[in-house]
Amino acid sequence: MRTLWLYLPLAWVLASCPVALAQSGQNSELDDLREEIRSMRAEYEARIADLEARLDAAERAADGGAAKTSSSAAAIAGTMDYGSSANPSPQTVSVARDSAFNPAIGVTFQGQAWSYDRDPGGYVIPGFPLGGEAGPAPEGLSLAETEISISANVDDKFTAMLNAPIVIEDGDVHVELEEAWVETLGLPAGLAVRMGRFFSDIGYLNTRHFHAWDFADQPLVYQVFLGQQYLDDGLQLRWLAPTDFYLELGGEILRGGIGAALLAQESGAPLVPVGFYVPDQFVRIINLKRESWVSSGRWQLGGRCYIQVGKVLKPESVNNEERNYRNLREVTEDIMETIRSLVRLAEESFNKGLEKL
Numbered sequence: 001m002r003t004l005w006l007y008l009p010l011a012w013v014l015a016s017c018p019v020a021l022a023q024s025g026q027n028s029e030l031d032d033l034r035e036e037i038r039s040m041r042a043e044y045e046a047r048i049a050d051l052e053a054r055l056d057a058a059e060r061a062a063d064g065g066a067a068k069t070s071s072s073a074a075a076i077a078g079t080m081d082y083g084s085s086a087n088p089s090p091q092t093v094s095v096a097r098d099s100a101f102n103p104a105i106g107v108t109f110q111g112q113a114w115s116y117d118r119d120p121g122g123y124v125i126p127g128f129p130l131g132g133e134a135g136p137a138p139e140g141l142s143l144a145e146t147e148i149s150i151s152a153n154v155d156d157k158f159t160a161m162l163n164a165p166i167v168i169e170d171g172d173v174h175v176e177l178e179e180a181w182v183e184t185l186g187l188p189a190g191l192a193v194r195m196g197r198f199f200s201d202i203g204y205l206n207t208r209h210f211h212a213w214d215f216a217d218q219p220l221v222y223q224v225f226l227g228q229q230y231l232d233d234g235l236q237l238r239w240l241a242p243t244d245f246y247l248e249l250g251g252e253i254l255r256g257g258i259g260a261a262l263l264a265q266e267s268g269a270p271l272v273p274v275g276f277y278v279p280d281q282f283v284r285i286i287n288l289k290r291e292s293w294v295s296s297g298r299w300q301l302g303g304r305c306y307i308q309v310g311k312v313l314k315p316e317s318v319n320n321e322e323r324n325y326r327n328l329r330e331v332t333e334d335i336m337e338t339i340r341s342l343v344r345l346a347e348e349s350f351n352k353g354l355e356k357l
Helices: 002-065 070-079 090-098 220-226 259-267 325-356
Strands: 104-108 111-114 140-143 146-153 158-169 172-175 179-184 191-199 231-240 248-254 274-277 283-290 293-300 306-309
Touching: 259 325, 274 325, 306 325
Parallel strands: none
Antiparallel strands: 104 146, 111 140, 146 158, 158 172, 158 179, 179 191, 191 231, 231 248, 274 306, 283 293
16 A cells, blocks of 8 residues: 555646646747737838838929929939839829820810701791700711810819800801809818809709710700700809708799790790789798708798789891891890889789778
8 A cells, every 4th residue: 555655746746747848838829929020010011101101202292393493393204214113203293294285175076967868947846936055067068066174173162164165156166155154162061052043953954065065966855945955154052961762952043044035036926915913912032051061941821912914025037147146135125124114013903902991
């Protein structure tokens, strides 16, 4: 029994040795992993620092590129090896930015060829007079509108655009001012305001220029009601709704046009002026509030409307050579003054009715 008790402690020591050796091996592996992580972290931090330094150098070179003279830019371009590296250097970025136009200038050339089975001079849309530029284009080969477009950001709050087509009519070449407007960039709540001369945003196609049409001519509804395209001077307000889908609402205050005078002169159709007057007690002012903006409108929701019909107007027919914007504007002002006088008569008839009561 004494011999057995002597061997038991020795057996316990021998059994515990593999455990100690295993723990020592695991500690060595953990140290190796920690060292490998530290080396990888140091390597990545060095690479990030290098990239940040290269980015800072590129930004400084880009900011200083605008102040460089053309000779220094040419010297840089001459010393660069464009085939040696796929990644552009900071100097390459600076030279590319200096080559951009400010403002942006574009010229659009467009030719056209037309052929008809019938005489285009007899083209009509039954029941509607044609106005503006509606109707078929001249037959044969011709140069369509050549447009010169200039656009730029005025600053961080406004952007501007000018479009001037070069038009050839009867062999004479002249330049027209088609669009010239300024638009806001920094209004809050999704609002934007455009001021100047622009294509009205009525319909889907009215704002698109001739060279951007999908077809050779406009749909009939545009030819009949808009004279091909509606262009006017005024102010446009748009609001982009904060929704998951695209929703934009807008309104326009325009100068009003010469469309009625133009149609009357071209078609010989008479004009019947009508004046409307609605008393204030029958008018409701409706205000719509959303966050920081308010929209207000006047609506007649009941009551009476007083109407005065004037004498038939027959503007004198004018041929294409004598017809111009000034002539049409004078005819339009005469028509509007007649309507204003009818509105005053309608208001007087309402006041006389109150006196009788």
